[in-house]
Amino acid sequence: MIGPHEVDPALSEVSAAVELAAEALVSVWTRAQERLTPRVSASQLRALMVVAREGRINLGRLAEQLGAIPSSASRLCDRLQAAGLLAREVGAADRREVMLRLTKRGQELIEELREQRRADLGRVLRHMTPAARFGLLLALQGFAAAMAAGHVDDARRPLV
Amino acid sequence: MIGPHEVDPALSEVSAAVELAAEALVSVWTRAQERLTPRVSASQLRALMVVAREGRINLGRLAEQLGAIPSSASRLCDRLQAAGLLAREVGAADRREVMLRLTKRGQELIEELREQRRADLGRVLRHMTPAARFGLLLALQGFAAAMAAGHVDDARRPLV
DNA sequence: TATTGTTATACTCTATAACTATA
DNA sequence: TATAGTTATAGAGTATAACAATA
Numbered sequence: 424m425i426g427p428h429e430v431d432p433a434l435s436e437v438s439a440a441v442e443l444a445a446e447a448l449v450s451v452w453t454r455a456q457e458r459l460t461p462r463v464s465a466s467q468l469r470a471l472m473v474v475a476r477e478g479r480i481n482l483g484r485l486a487e488q489l490g491a492i493p494s495s496a497s498r499l500c501d502r503l504q505a506a507g508l509l510a511r512e513v514g515a516a517d518r519r520e521v522m523l524r525l526t527k528r529g530q531e532l533i534e535e536l537r538e539q540r541r542a543d544l545g546r547v548l549r550h551m552t553p554a555a556r557f558g559l560l561l562a563l564q565g566f567a568a569a570m571a572a573g574h575v576d577d578a579r580r581p582l583v
Numbered sequence: 584m585i586g587p588h589e590v591d592p593a594l595s596e597v598s599a600a601v602e603l604a605a606e607a608l609v610s611v612w613t614r615a616q617e618r619l620t621p622r623v624s625a626s627q628l629r630a631l632m633v634v635a636r637e638g639r640i641n642l643g644r645l646a647e648q649l650g651a652i653p654s655s656a657s658r659l660c661d662r663l664q665a666a667g668l669l670a671r672e673v674g675a676a677d678r679r680e681v682m683l684r685l686t687k688r689g690q691e692l693i694e695e696l697r698e699q700r701r702a703d704l705g706r707v708l709r710h711m712t713p714a715a716r717f718g719l720l721l722a723l724q725g726f727a728a729a730m731a732a733g734h735v736d737d738a739r740r741p742l743v
Numbered sequence: 744t745a746t747t748g749t750t751a752t753a754c755t756c757t758a759t760a761a762c763t764a765t766a
Numbered sequence: 767t768a769t770a771g772t773t774a775t776a777g778a779g780t781a782t783a784a785c786a787a788t789a
Contacts, residue, residue: 434708548601563608570611
Protein backbone atom coordinates (compact mmCIF):
# COMPACT_ATOMS: atom_id res chain seq x y z
CA MET A 424 0.00 0.00 0.00
CA ILE A 425 1.17 3.50 -0.73
CA GLY A 426 1.47 5.95 2.10
CA PRO A 427 0.32 9.55 2.05
CA HIS A 428 3.84 10.94 1.77
CA GLU A 429 5.00 8.87 -1.19
CA VAL A 430 4.53 9.89 -4.78
CA ASP A 431 3.00 7.48 -7.30
CA PRO A 432 2.60 9.13 -10.70
CA ALA A 433 0.96 6.03 -12.12
CA LEU A 434 -1.85 6.19 -9.59
CA SER A 435 -3.12 9.62 -10.54
CA GLU A 436 -2.82 8.82 -14.22
CA VAL A 437 -4.74 5.58 -13.82
CA SER A 438 -7.37 7.39 -11.75
CA ALA A 439 -7.93 9.86 -14.55
CA ALA A 440 -8.18 7.12 -17.16
CA VAL A 441 -10.54 5.06 -15.00
CA GLU A 442 -12.72 8.12 -14.50
CA LEU A 443 -13.13 8.44 -18.25
CA ALA A 444 -13.59 4.73 -18.97
CA ALA A 445 -16.05 4.20 -16.12
CA GLU A 446 -18.61 6.54 -17.63
CA ALA A 447 -19.88 3.89 -20.04
CA LEU A 448 -20.49 1.39 -17.26
CA VAL A 449 -22.09 4.00 -15.02
CA SER A 450 -24.46 5.12 -17.77
CA VAL A 451 -25.66 1.56 -18.38
CA TRP A 452 -25.97 0.87 -14.66
CA THR A 453 -27.95 4.02 -13.88
CA ARG A 454 -30.30 4.07 -16.85
CA ALA A 455 -32.18 0.89 -15.95
CA GLN A 456 -34.47 2.81 -13.63
CA GLU A 457 -35.98 4.79 -16.48
CA ARG A 458 -37.97 1.83 -17.75
CA LEU A 459 -39.49 0.64 -14.48
CA THR A 460 -43.22 0.19 -13.95
CA PRO A 461 -44.58 1.87 -11.99
CA ARG A 462 -42.39 4.89 -12.75
CA VAL A 463 -40.59 6.08 -9.65
CA SER A 464 -38.26 9.03 -9.31
CA ALA A 465 -34.53 8.58 -8.70
CA SER A 466 -34.99 9.76 -5.12
CA GLN A 467 -37.78 7.32 -4.43
CA LEU A 468 -35.76 4.49 -5.90
CA ARG A 469 -32.71 5.32 -3.79
CA ALA A 470 -34.89 5.22 -0.69
CA LEU A 471 -36.35 1.86 -1.71
CA MET A 472 -32.85 0.50 -2.32
CA VAL A 473 -31.74 1.52 1.16
CA VAL A 474 -34.76 -0.12 2.76
CA ALA A 475 -34.25 -3.21 0.60
CA ARG A 476 -30.65 -3.47 1.77
CA GLU A 477 -31.43 -2.88 5.44
CA GLY A 478 -34.61 -4.94 5.59
CA ARG A 479 -36.05 -2.89 8.43
CA ILE A 480 -34.87 0.62 9.21
CA ASN A 481 -36.22 3.66 11.01
CA LEU A 482 -36.81 6.97 9.33
CA GLY A 483 -33.84 8.74 10.87
CA ARG A 484 -31.37 6.17 9.65
CA LEU A 485 -32.96 6.18 6.21
CA ALA A 486 -32.50 9.96 6.02
CA GLU A 487 -28.90 9.56 7.16
CA GLN A 488 -28.13 6.98 4.48
CA LEU A 489 -29.78 9.15 1.83
CA GLY A 490 -27.71 12.14 2.91
CA ALA A 491 -30.98 13.94 3.57
CA ILE A 492 -32.72 15.32 6.64
CA PRO A 493 -35.60 13.53 8.36
CA SER A 494 -38.29 15.87 7.07
CA SER A 495 -37.32 15.23 3.45
CA ALA A 496 -37.20 11.49 4.05
CA SER A 497 -40.60 11.66 5.70
CA ARG A 498 -42.13 13.34 2.63
CA LEU A 499 -40.50 10.76 0.42
CA CYS A 500 -41.98 7.97 2.52
CA ASP A 501 -45.41 9.63 2.29
CA ARG A 502 -45.36 9.13 -1.48
CA LEU A 503 -43.79 5.68 -1.42
CA GLN A 504 -46.45 4.61 1.04
CA ALA A 505 -49.19 6.16 -1.10
CA ALA A 506 -47.77 4.23 -4.07
CA GLY A 507 -48.01 1.01 -2.09
CA LEU A 508 -44.27 0.37 -2.21
CA LEU A 509 -43.35 1.04 1.42
CA ALA A 510 -45.00 0.42 4.79
CA ARG A 511 -44.61 2.39 8.02
CA GLU A 512 -44.91 0.65 11.39
CA VAL A 513 -44.63 1.97 14.93
CA GLY A 514 -41.38 0.92 16.58
CA ALA A 515 -41.73 -1.98 19.02
CA ALA A 516 -38.98 -0.98 21.45
CA ASP A 517 -39.36 2.81 21.15
CA ARG A 518 -42.77 4.12 20.16
CA ARG A 519 -41.24 7.35 18.83
CA GLU A 520 -39.56 5.43 16.04
CA VAL A 521 -41.16 4.65 12.70
CA MET A 522 -39.93 1.37 11.25
CA LEU A 523 -39.96 1.10 7.46
CA ARG A 524 -40.16 -1.99 5.29
CA LEU A 525 -40.87 -2.75 1.65
CA THR A 526 -44.27 -4.05 0.64
CA LYS A 527 -44.50 -6.99 -1.75
CA ARG A 528 -44.87 -4.55 -4.64
CA GLY A 529 -41.81 -2.66 -3.40
CA GLN A 530 -39.77 -5.85 -3.38
CA GLU A 531 -40.98 -6.70 -6.86
CA LEU A 532 -39.95 -3.28 -8.13
CA ILE A 533 -36.42 -3.70 -6.79
CA GLU A 534 -36.21 -7.10 -8.43
CA GLU A 535 -37.43 -5.62 -11.72
CA LEU A 536 -34.70 -2.99 -11.47
CA ARG A 537 -32.00 -5.62 -11.00
CA GLU A 538 -33.30 -7.63 -13.92
CA GLN A 539 -33.34 -4.54 -16.13
CA ARG A 540 -29.76 -3.74 -15.17
CA ARG A 541 -28.62 -7.28 -15.85
CA ALA A 542 -30.34 -7.30 -19.22
CA ASP A 543 -28.77 -3.94 -20.13
CA LEU A 544 -25.34 -5.13 -19.03
CA GLY A 545 -25.84 -8.38 -20.91
CA ARG A 546 -26.50 -6.52 -24.14
CA VAL A 547 -23.08 -4.93 -23.81
CA LEU A 548 -21.22 -7.90 -22.34
CA ARG A 549 -22.23 -10.15 -25.22
CA HIS A 550 -19.95 -8.07 -27.42
CA MET A 551 -16.98 -9.05 -25.25
CA THR A 552 -15.20 -12.38 -25.24
CA PRO A 553 -15.97 -14.65 -22.28
CA ALA A 554 -12.43 -14.05 -21.03
CA ALA A 555 -12.85 -10.27 -21.21
CA ARG A 556 -16.19 -10.50 -19.42
CA PHE A 557 -14.65 -12.53 -16.64
CA GLY A 558 -11.73 -10.10 -16.44
CA LEU A 559 -14.16 -7.21 -15.99
CA LEU A 560 -15.95 -9.08 -13.22
CA LEU A 561 -12.72 -9.79 -11.36
CA ALA A 562 -11.55 -6.19 -11.76
CA LEU A 563 -14.82 -4.81 -10.37
CA GLN A 564 -14.72 -7.24 -7.47
CA GLY A 565 -11.17 -6.09 -6.80
CA PHE A 566 -12.35 -2.49 -6.74
CA ALA A 567 -15.15 -3.34 -4.31
CA ALA A 568 -12.67 -5.12 -2.07
CA ALA A 569 -10.29 -2.16 -2.20
CA MET A 570 -13.11 0.16 -1.22
CA ALA A 571 -13.92 -2.03 1.75
CA ALA A 572 -10.24 -1.94 2.75
CA GLY A 573 -10.29 1.83 2.47
CA HIS A 574 -13.29 2.10 4.74
CA VAL A 575 -11.42 0.22 7.44
CA ASP A 576 -8.66 2.78 7.08
CA ASP A 577 -11.23 5.55 7.37
CA ALA A 578 -12.01 4.43 10.87
CA ARG A 579 -8.40 4.86 11.90
CA ARG A 580 -7.44 7.82 9.76
CA PRO A 581 -10.12 9.79 7.88
CA LEU A 582 -9.18 10.20 4.24
CA VAL A 583 -10.92 13.49 3.54
CA MET B 584 -19.78 -12.71 -30.78
CA ILE B 585 -22.84 -14.56 -29.61
CA GLY B 586 -25.99 -14.37 -31.68
CA PRO B 587 -29.49 -13.80 -30.31
CA HIS B 588 -30.56 -17.42 -30.78
CA GLU B 589 -27.65 -19.08 -29.02
CA VAL B 590 -27.61 -19.85 -25.33
CA ASP B 591 -24.70 -18.72 -23.15
CA PRO B 592 -25.32 -19.53 -19.50
CA ALA B 593 -22.10 -17.82 -18.53
CA LEU B 594 -23.27 -14.51 -19.95
CA SER B 595 -26.33 -14.11 -17.74
CA GLU B 596 -24.40 -15.27 -14.71
CA VAL B 597 -21.59 -12.83 -15.37
CA SER B 598 -24.13 -10.05 -15.97
CA ALA B 599 -25.64 -10.67 -12.55
CA ALA B 600 -22.24 -10.70 -10.87
CA VAL B 601 -21.12 -7.56 -12.69
CA GLU B 602 -24.34 -5.82 -11.63
CA LEU B 603 -23.49 -6.51 -7.99
CA ALA B 604 -19.79 -5.68 -8.23
CA ALA B 605 -20.33 -2.50 -10.24
CA GLU B 606 -22.27 -0.85 -7.44
CA ALA B 607 -19.09 0.10 -5.57
CA LEU B 608 -17.60 1.83 -8.59
CA VAL B 609 -20.87 3.56 -9.45
CA SER B 610 -21.26 4.89 -5.92
CA VAL B 611 -17.78 6.41 -5.95
CA TRP B 612 -18.28 7.83 -9.43
CA THR B 613 -21.64 9.44 -8.69
CA ARG B 614 -20.94 10.85 -5.25
CA ALA B 615 -18.32 13.35 -6.34
CA GLN B 616 -20.97 15.88 -7.26
CA GLU B 617 -22.10 16.24 -3.67
CA ARG B 618 -19.03 18.22 -2.68
CA LEU B 619 -18.96 20.73 -5.53
CA THR B 620 -18.89 24.48 -5.00
CA PRO B 621 -21.17 26.07 -5.92
CA ARG B 622 -23.68 23.35 -5.09
CA VAL B 623 -25.63 22.32 -8.17
CA SER B 624 -28.41 19.77 -8.39
CA ALA B 625 -27.95 16.47 -10.21
CA SER B 626 -30.18 17.72 -13.02
CA GLN B 627 -28.21 20.90 -13.44
CA LEU B 628 -24.96 18.96 -13.48
CA ARG B 629 -26.23 16.54 -16.11
CA ALA B 630 -27.19 19.49 -18.29
CA LEU B 631 -23.77 21.07 -17.84
CA MET B 632 -22.11 17.77 -18.72
CA VAL B 633 -24.07 17.53 -21.96
CA VAL B 634 -23.15 21.08 -22.94
CA ALA B 635 -19.53 20.43 -21.96
CA ARG B 636 -19.46 17.35 -24.20
CA GLU B 637 -21.17 19.04 -27.16
CA GLY B 638 -19.41 22.37 -26.89
CA ARG B 639 -22.31 24.26 -28.47
CA ILE B 640 -25.83 22.87 -28.57
CA ASN B 641 -29.32 24.27 -28.98
CA LEU B 642 -32.00 23.91 -26.36
CA GLY B 643 -34.02 21.27 -28.17
CA ARG B 644 -31.09 18.93 -28.53
CA LEU B 645 -30.12 19.46 -24.91
CA ALA B 646 -33.64 18.45 -23.84
CA GLU B 647 -33.43 15.41 -26.09
CA GLN B 648 -30.13 14.28 -24.60
CA LEU B 649 -31.47 14.80 -21.09
CA GLY B 650 -34.55 12.73 -21.86
CA ALA B 651 -36.61 15.80 -20.95
CA ILE B 652 -38.96 18.11 -22.82
CA PRO B 653 -37.90 21.58 -24.01
CA SER B 654 -39.82 23.47 -21.34
CA SER B 655 -38.05 21.58 -18.54
CA ALA B 656 -34.69 22.15 -20.18
CA SER B 657 -35.51 25.83 -20.57
CA ARG B 658 -36.24 26.19 -16.85
CA LEU B 659 -33.04 24.36 -16.06
CA CYS B 660 -31.12 26.76 -18.29
CA ASP B 661 -32.78 29.71 -16.54
CA ARG B 662 -31.18 28.68 -13.28
CA LEU B 663 -27.83 27.69 -14.75
CA GLN B 664 -27.71 31.06 -16.47
CA ALA B 665 -28.67 32.84 -13.24
CA ALA B 666 -25.87 30.93 -11.49
CA GLY B 667 -23.43 32.17 -14.12
CA LEU B 668 -22.59 28.66 -15.33
CA LEU B 669 -24.28 28.72 -18.74
CA ALA B 670 -24.80 31.31 -21.48
CA ARG B 671 -27.62 31.56 -24.01
CA GLU B 672 -26.99 33.03 -27.45
CA VAL B 673 -29.33 33.61 -30.40
CA GLY B 674 -28.69 31.13 -33.21
CA ALA B 675 -26.70 32.54 -36.12
CA ALA B 676 -28.28 30.49 -38.90
CA ASP B 677 -31.80 30.27 -37.47
CA ARG B 678 -32.85 33.05 -35.13
CA ARG B 679 -35.45 30.81 -33.49
CA GLU B 680 -32.70 28.65 -32.04
CA VAL B 681 -31.01 29.31 -28.71
CA MET B 682 -27.41 28.17 -28.67
CA LEU B 683 -26.00 27.17 -25.28
CA ARG B 684 -22.41 27.19 -24.09
CA LEU B 685 -20.63 26.96 -20.76
CA THR B 686 -19.29 30.09 -19.15
CA LYS B 687 -15.78 30.08 -17.70
CA ARG B 688 -17.25 29.28 -14.30
CA GLY B 689 -19.25 26.45 -15.84
CA GLN B 690 -16.12 24.96 -17.34
CA GLU B 691 -14.32 25.29 -14.02
CA LEU B 692 -17.15 23.47 -12.25
CA ILE B 693 -16.95 20.55 -14.67
CA GLU B 694 -13.20 20.41 -14.15
CA GLU B 695 -13.71 20.46 -10.39
CA LEU B 696 -16.11 17.54 -10.72
CA ARG B 697 -13.59 15.49 -12.68
CA GLU B 698 -10.88 16.24 -10.15
CA GLN B 699 -13.15 15.22 -7.29
CA ARG B 700 -13.98 11.96 -9.03
CA ARG B 701 -10.34 11.24 -9.72
CA ALA B 702 -9.41 11.96 -6.13
CA ASP B 703 -12.21 9.71 -4.86
CA LEU B 704 -11.19 6.94 -7.25
CA GLY B 705 -7.56 7.40 -6.26
CA ARG B 706 -8.40 6.85 -2.60
CA VAL B 707 -9.78 3.44 -3.53
CA LEU B 708 -7.28 2.54 -6.25
CA ARG B 709 -4.32 3.06 -3.93
CA HIS B 710 -5.47 -0.04 -2.08
CA MET B 711 -5.01 -2.10 -5.24
CA THR B 712 -1.73 -3.27 -6.71
CA PRO B 713 -0.52 -1.35 -9.78
CA ALA B 714 -1.25 -4.46 -11.86
CA ALA B 715 -4.80 -4.71 -10.53
CA ARG B 716 -5.38 -1.01 -11.18
CA PHE B 717 -4.20 -1.38 -14.73
CA GLY B 718 -6.36 -4.46 -15.16
CA LEU B 719 -9.39 -2.49 -14.04
CA LEU B 720 -8.61 0.25 -16.52
CA LEU B 721 -8.28 -2.20 -19.41
CA ALA B 722 -11.49 -3.97 -18.42
CA LEU B 723 -13.45 -0.71 -18.31
CA GLN B 724 -12.05 0.37 -21.64
CA GLY B 725 -13.09 -3.00 -23.03
CA PHE B 726 -16.62 -2.43 -21.73
CA ALA B 727 -16.75 1.02 -23.31
CA ALA B 728 -15.58 -0.45 -26.62
CA ALA B 729 -18.20 -3.21 -26.40
CA MET B 730 -20.88 -0.62 -25.79
CA ALA B 731 -19.79 1.31 -28.86
CA ALA B 732 -19.96 -1.95 -30.86
CA GLY B 733 -23.45 -2.54 -29.53
CA HIS B 734 -24.62 0.86 -30.63
CA VAL B 735 -23.61 0.06 -34.19
CA ASP B 736 -25.78 -3.05 -33.92
CA ASP B 737 -28.61 -0.91 -32.57
CA ALA B 738 -28.74 0.97 -35.82
CA ARG B 739 -29.35 -2.23 -37.73
CA ARG B 740 -31.44 -4.17 -35.23
CA PRO B 741 -32.82 -2.38 -32.15
CA LEU B 742 -32.05 -4.31 -28.98
CA VAL B 743 -35.10 -3.31 -26.94
C1' DT C 744 -34.94 18.03 28.65
C1' DA C 745 -33.57 15.12 24.64
C1' DT C 746 -34.97 12.33 20.74
C1' DT C 747 -37.99 10.87 16.81
C1' DG C 748 -41.00 12.23 13.37
C1' DT C 749 -44.32 15.28 11.18
C1' DT C 750 -46.14 19.65 9.42
C1' DA C 751 -45.70 24.69 7.42
C1' DT C 752 -43.38 27.22 4.11
C1' DA C 753 -40.41 28.15 0.27
C1' DC C 754 -37.51 27.05 -3.70
C1' DT C 755 -36.05 23.64 -7.36
C1' DC C 756 -37.33 20.12 -10.93
C1' DT C 757 -40.47 18.39 -14.16
C1' DA C 758 -44.53 17.85 -17.23
C1' DT C 759 -48.78 19.60 -19.84
C1' DA C 760 -50.71 23.18 -22.21
C1' DA C 761 -50.91 27.77 -24.10
C1' DC C 762 -48.21 31.27 -26.02
C1' DT C 763 -44.51 34.16 -28.96
C1' DA C 764 -41.17 34.58 -32.60
C1' DT C 765 -39.19 32.96 -36.69
C1' DA C 766 -39.12 30.08 -40.84
C1' DT D 767 -48.56 26.18 -41.23
C1' DA D 768 -44.52 24.23 -38.87
C1' DT D 769 -40.67 24.73 -35.75
C1' DA D 770 -37.87 26.58 -31.60
C1' DG D 771 -38.37 28.33 -27.17
C1' DT D 772 -40.75 30.51 -23.30
C1' DT D 773 -44.31 31.17 -19.86
C1' DA D 774 -48.45 29.56 -16.80
C1' DT D 775 -49.77 26.19 -13.82
C1' DA D 776 -49.42 22.10 -11.00
C1' DG D 777 -47.28 18.18 -8.58
C1' DA D 778 -42.84 16.08 -6.66
C1' DG D 779 -38.32 16.66 -4.02
C1' DT D 780 -35.75 19.13 -0.65
C1' DA D 781 -34.28 22.24 3.21
C1' DT D 782 -35.28 25.33 7.37
C1' DA D 783 -37.99 26.03 11.15
C1' DA D 784 -41.77 25.11 14.24
C1' DC D 785 -44.39 21.52 16.24
C1' DA D 786 -46.16 16.91 18.65
C1' DA D 787 -45.31 12.55 20.87
C1' DT D 788 -42.42 9.67 23.48
C1' DA D 789 -38.36 8.68 26.37
